[in-house]
Amino acid sequence: MTLIATQSLTKTYGGRVTALADLTVAVEPGIIGLVGANGAGKSTLIKILLGLIAPTSGQVSVLGIDPTADPAAVRNRVGYMPEHDCLPPDLSAAELVTHLGRMSGLPRTAARERASEALRHVGLYEERYRPVGGYSTGMKQRVKLAQALVHDPDLLLLDEPTNGLDPAGRDAMLALVHRIGTEFGISVLVCSHLLGEVERICDTLIAIDGGKLLRADHISAMTSATDVLAVEVSEGTEELAARLAELKLPVARDGRLLLVPLADDGTYDLILGAVAELDLPLHRLDQRRHRVAELFATRELTHA
């Protein structure tokens, strides 16, 4: 089943500002990272998925339902955590999450039970009876996550869940999101402008920039295909580079290192052969995983 699918999705504000341009993407259930700089169109996409705003043109479907035609059916099965502060300071977390559970259609007792369960799962225990106004930013983010979880959705849309958190808080939040996606059996779309953050927990990554799709793929496909070998020799780096180029290996220089894309195991043999032939002192030869960020950087360059 396709979790989210869009077809030529376009959203312009007032005919001039383009938030999304011809976005076509389809993703499977799992943890999906949506990355892009501020203003790339991440929040606009989320609001279209929720049926809060209508796209200018194009089709969209969430859990097989069209949010422009039946927003209530989509919202029934989706939990949304907004980016901005959205908690009334004078209510306690337990009251707020219970009330919002009722607003999602839970009966009174079920709402109360599920609210305390949701708060427990995000790590709020006795504090939940205190007014939210006195909470730390980390606790507030947890309450926002709990209210998205209270009605047991099939998909969570998290808009910048790590916003304003310190490094430890970020790690804890990401671990929590990962747990929801893997142990709870709920698909998660997590939005961030920090690629390094979401690539740690995602199965699938969607990168958008200026409202356009840069790339959408499984994270494994993005990383494994581009593993490189880093070769370092104490001397004769130039000679080795020339020799490898003769062997039709696309060599790149990175400081004292030579980077060679790993095609198959034969690449090792070719490099070792070249080093032995030139009788150079090999310092190291290891496999390096490309960071996803580098992928996008090179991709953008090749497109330019």
Next chain:
Amino acid sequence: MPESTAAAVRPAPTGVIHDIGYQRYQGLRLGRRQVFGALYLHGLRTAFGFGRSAKAKIFPWLVVGIVSLVAVALAAVRSQIGEPVATYAQFADAMSWLVIFFVAVVAPELVSRDLRSGVLPLYFSRPLPRADYALAKLLALVTALWLLLGGPQLLMFLGAAFTTKQGMRGVWNELLDLLPGLLYAGLWAVVFASVGLLVASLTGKRAFAAGGVVAVFLMTTPIVGVLSILPSRAANELAGLASPSTLVQGVGIWSLGDLLVEGDPGEMMIGGFGPVYALAAVLLVAGATALLLARYRKVAS
């Protein structure tokens, strides 16, 4: 796997708390009507400060206390002198100032607070349509105002019914007096709630909202005053249209007649313009409600 074999050998422990992990919800999910009802009841409770801090209870209950006290006093005086001091409708009129202040405190509590804290996206990302949110809040405020006026009217009725000297017939006559009074209280409630909530929904700042509500209701009365002393009979008779309070009174004079003014034409004259007042009241409520819905179509999207 050594762990599982060890667990198999060990007898099952008793009285251990298990983390059963995340549970999917298989239970009932209520439809739009029940969610609307839940939001309406929540709003009604909020109006009287239930489920809120002690501070939020002070003002609503102060007003409730005053109107009840007046009603009890009226009933007591009546049982002594045997003559009604004020009809049910006159009571509602006399309490209108308190109703205005009640609206000024409760309407911001119902809508401005949600605007201020930014909680609306959490509502609107749920199945509940935006219009339902606005209408549930409006209905809650209408009910609160109607209870505020109707409750004391019921006290007056009980006082009169228990002290009547005409037996069941007296109780029946009293009931026939009460029902128009309750309807009139309903008119106050609908007009004041729709206008008050619209004004409060324009700002997230509670003090501004409260000030705005009072301003709309009180600043319009001087206009009525000016119009009613103009040297034109038609202008005088239509003067009441300029302010919500006098508009409601105009409708009352037209529909209830002597139940409100008791033979004596009083200071307010509407001439033959009664239907105009009724139409104006309907238009005012419909217009304010339409604007409220329009406001919530736009806000927080």
